[in-house]
Amino acid sequence: MEIKGKSALVVGGASGMARATAELLVEKGA
Numbered sequence: 541m542e543i544k545g546k547s548a549l550v551v552g553g554a555s556g557m558a559r560a561t562a563e564l565l566v567e568k569g570a
Contacts, residue, residue, distance in 0.1 A: 545569065
């Protein structure tokens with residue numbers, strides 16, 4: 541999945557799965 545340059549909204553980003561997802565999106569350039 542190509543996400544570079546796209547925006548993402550992660551709800552509940554302070555804990556658990558949402559935080560891990562947010563960190564992964566940042567690594568991938570979203």
